[in-house]
Amino acid sequence: RKEVEQDPGPFNVPEGATVAFNCTYSNSASQSFFWYRQDCRKEPKLLMSVYSSGNEDGRFTAQLNRASQYISLLIRDSKLSDSATYLCVVNMAGTYKYIFGTGTRLKVLA
Amino acid sequence: EAGVTQFPSHSVIEKGQTVTLRCDPISGHDNLYWYRRVMGKEIKFLLHFVKESKQDESGMPNNRFLAERTGGTYSTLKVQPAELEDSGVYFCASRPGHETGELFFGEGSRLTVL
Numbered sequence: 203r204k205e206v207e208q209d210p211g212p213f214n215v216p217e218g219a220t221v222a223f224n225c226t227y228s229n230s231a232s233q234s235f236f237w238y239r240q241d242c243r244k245e246p247k248l249l250m251s252v253y254s255s256g257n258e259d260g261r262f263t264a265q266l267n268r269a270s271q272y273i274s275l276l277i278r279d280s281k282l283s284d285s286a287t288y289l290c291v292v293n294m295a296g297t298y299k300y301i302f303g304t305g306t307r308l309k310v311l312a
Numbered sequence: 313e314a315g316v317t318q319f320p321s322h323s324v325i326e327k328g329q330t331v332t333l334r335c336d337p338i339s340g341h342d343n344l345y346w347y348r349r350v351m352g353k354e355i356k357f358l359l360h361f362v363k364e365s366k367q368d369e370s371g372m373p374n375n376r377f378l379a380e381r382t383g384g385t386y387s388t389l390k391v392q393p394a395e396l397e398d399s400g401v402y403f404c405a406s407r408p409g410h411e412t413g414e415l416f417f418g419e420g421s422r423l424t425v426l
Contacts, residue, residue, distance in 0.1 A: 206354075244419065245418060245419050246403070246417050248414045251413075289355070298343065298360055299368055301357065302356070
C-alpha cells in the first residue's frame, strides 16, 4: 500500500462547479499535511496547509480526518485557472521527510 | 529575494555518462531536499540535508547517485553512470528552520538518458 494515495483523475468539471478531492495516508502518526498545486511542466507550489480544525482560504477548503486518515480539498466556484494537478503531501511523524501522492488532475472546462 | 534555482533546466545524456545537477536554495534555508519525478509516477523523496549534513538519504535509489552540499549552501546531485531509468525531473526544495512547513521548490532539472 502506498503511503499517500490519491485518485489520479482527471476530474473534468464545468466552470462554477464545486469539486472535492480526497487523499488517504497510511501512517497514523503523520503530523503535517499540505495541498500543493502543480501546473504542467512547472514546480509544485504550496496551495494550503491542512490544520486539524480544517481551514479555508477563499474558494478553497481543506479538512483533516485523523480517525479515517484522510485529508480533503474542496474547491468552490471553479475557475479555468484552477486547472492543474493537486498534490497531497504528508510529513511523516518523527522525520522531516515529506511524502507526495501521485496528484489529482483537475480540468475546468468553459 | 531569489527563489530556489536549479541548473541545468534540461540535460540529455547517453547511458553510461555522468551528469551533475545543481541546486541553490533560498538564502538562509538550512533544509534542502532532492526529489525525483519519473513519468507517470509520484514525486519521490531522495534525500534531505540540514546545512551540510545528510539527515535522511533513504530515498536514494542506489550508489550511482551522490549528493553533496558544500558548506551548507548549494547542493549537487551526481549520477554516475547514468542509466535509462534515471530519466525524469529532479526537483530541489528548501525550507528554513526546524519546524515542518512549506517547501519551496525549484523549477526542476529534466534529465533524459538515451
